[in-house]
Amino acid sequence: MASVDKSILANLDPISSLSPGRMAELADLCFVEHVSKDLDPFRMNVVKNSQSLYLLKGELGLRFEDGRKTVLKAGSEEARQPVANGGGPLKYALALTDLEIVRIDTDLLDIMMTWDQLAGYEHSAPKDEALIQPLEQVRGTADWMRETAAFSVGKLQSGVFSKLPPANVEEMFRRMSSVPVKAGQTIIVQGAEGDYYYLIESGVAVVTRSVEAGHPPVLLAELRDGDAFGEDALVSDNKRNATVTMKTDGVLLRLKKADFTELMQAPLLSKISFAEAEAKIASGACPLWLDVRFPSEYSYDHMPGSINVPLHEIRNFMKTLDPAKEYITYCQTGRRSSAAAFIMAQHGFKVYVLEGGSRAIRKG
Numbered sequence: 001m002a003s004v005d006k007s008i009l010a011n012l013d014p015i016s017s018l019s020p021g022r023m024a025e026l027a028d029l030c031f032v033e034h035v036s037k038d039l040d041p042f043r044m045n046v047v048k049n050s051q052s053l054y055l056l057k058g059e060l061g062l063r064f065e066d067g068r069k070t071v072l073k074a075g076s077e078e079a080r081q082p083v084a085n086g087g088g089p090l091k092y093a094l095a096l097t098d099l100e101i102v103r104i105d106t107d108l109l110d111i112m113m114t115w116d117q118l119a120g121y122e123h124s125a126p127k128d129e130a131l132i133q134p135l136e137q138v139r140g141t142a143d144w145m146r147e148t149a150a151f152s153v154g155k156l157q158s159g160v161f162s163k164l165p166p167a168n169v170e171e172m173f174r175r176m177s178s179v180p181v182k183a184g185q186t187i188i189v190q191g192a193e194g195d196y197y198y199l200i201e202s203g204v205a206v207v208t209r210s211v212e213a214g215h216p217p218v219l220l221a222e223l224r225d226g227d228a229f230g231e232d233a234l235v236s237d238n239k240r241n242a243t244v245t246m247k248t249d250g251v252l253l254r255l256k257k258a259d260f261t262e263l264m265q266a267p268l269l270s271k272i273s274f275a276e277a278e279a280k281i282a283s284g285a286c287p288l289w290l291d292v293r294f295p296s297e298y299s300y301d302h303m304p305g306s307i308n309v310p311l312h313e314i315r316n317f318m319k320t321l322d323p324a325k326e327y328i329t330y331c332q333t334g335r336r337s338s339a340a341a342f343i344m345a346q347h348g349f350k351v352y353v354l355e356g357g358s359r360a361i362r363k364g
Helices: 020-029 106-118 141-147 153-158 166-175 231-236 257-268 274-283 295-300 311-320 335-346 357-363
Strands: 031-035 051-057 059-064 069-073 090-095 099-105 177-181 186-188 196-202 205-209 218-223 243-246 250-256 270-272 289-291 326-330 350-354
Touching: 020 106, 020 153, 051 106, 099 106, 106 153, 166 250, 166 257, 196 257, 218 311, 231 257, 231 311, 231 335, 250 257, 257 335, 270 274, 274 326, 274 350, 311 335, 326 335, 335 350, 350 357
Parallel strands: 270 350, 289 326, 326 350
Antiparallel strands: 031 099, 051 099, 059 069, 059 090, 177 250, 186 243, 196 250, 205 218, 205 243
């Protein structure tokens, strides 16, 4: 299979309305597929309507559930649209000649269309500090949304923004500020109050944590374009548990705590009662409890069958988890487990927070 040239996609609807950046991303994800005569090109479309199929070369016979028949020819005005789009339920399709087609994931295309349409809105916002400017004043909102690496299609499909209501996403853009940063600049200090949520638009940052006085800090993670940080303290309403320092020059996008709570935290956190959690564990829907307290707390008292993943280690531990499964986080009160759940949700995990934490269970 050969990759699809952008000029081909530009002749297909509604793909033709995508911004140049999204068009280029889509072209890298699509391939021209050859289908032999007398075969049904929809035979691989296992999940109904999961793919939009476009005819690039050849003739395709279509028969609809209501008995109507038609022949679709490549290059025609009808072929600019997905095959059988708007024609009603399709009974079957048959290649009347050898075909060239391109399949596009319907959800992927819808995400791109939604994102680009949101990018069409322009807003004004009050000035922040001297070097910190509202995004619309740095460049057009549409340009920023379409070009930044922080919002690549991969991030939109499985990252934090895939789980937010579109209205929240648009409002978040309006309230965010762009912050130019330099290599060696400290952005977050361990022990400080949480005030902002950050996204890395460009650059590299390192996360470190001081465990004992007099000992060098421990490197926890290296963050790059599109990664987020600072959510732990905001969700748990605690002090910063790590220090974040820029390794290179770059640009950060930041959101104030109140805006973060309103637009991101509330929609992403799913709380669950102990009875509901036990039922999910018993049914196998959730494979295990994630205890995000310190090892000393875990060793003293923990849920049967749980595993200990301290909050500050959750980012690295996620690499060992199956994103297709569901998880339940808990701690003493629900604060740390909420922070862990939010971090996991940002990376596409389906995760629940035990409401009230283990303390609520003992009271019950």
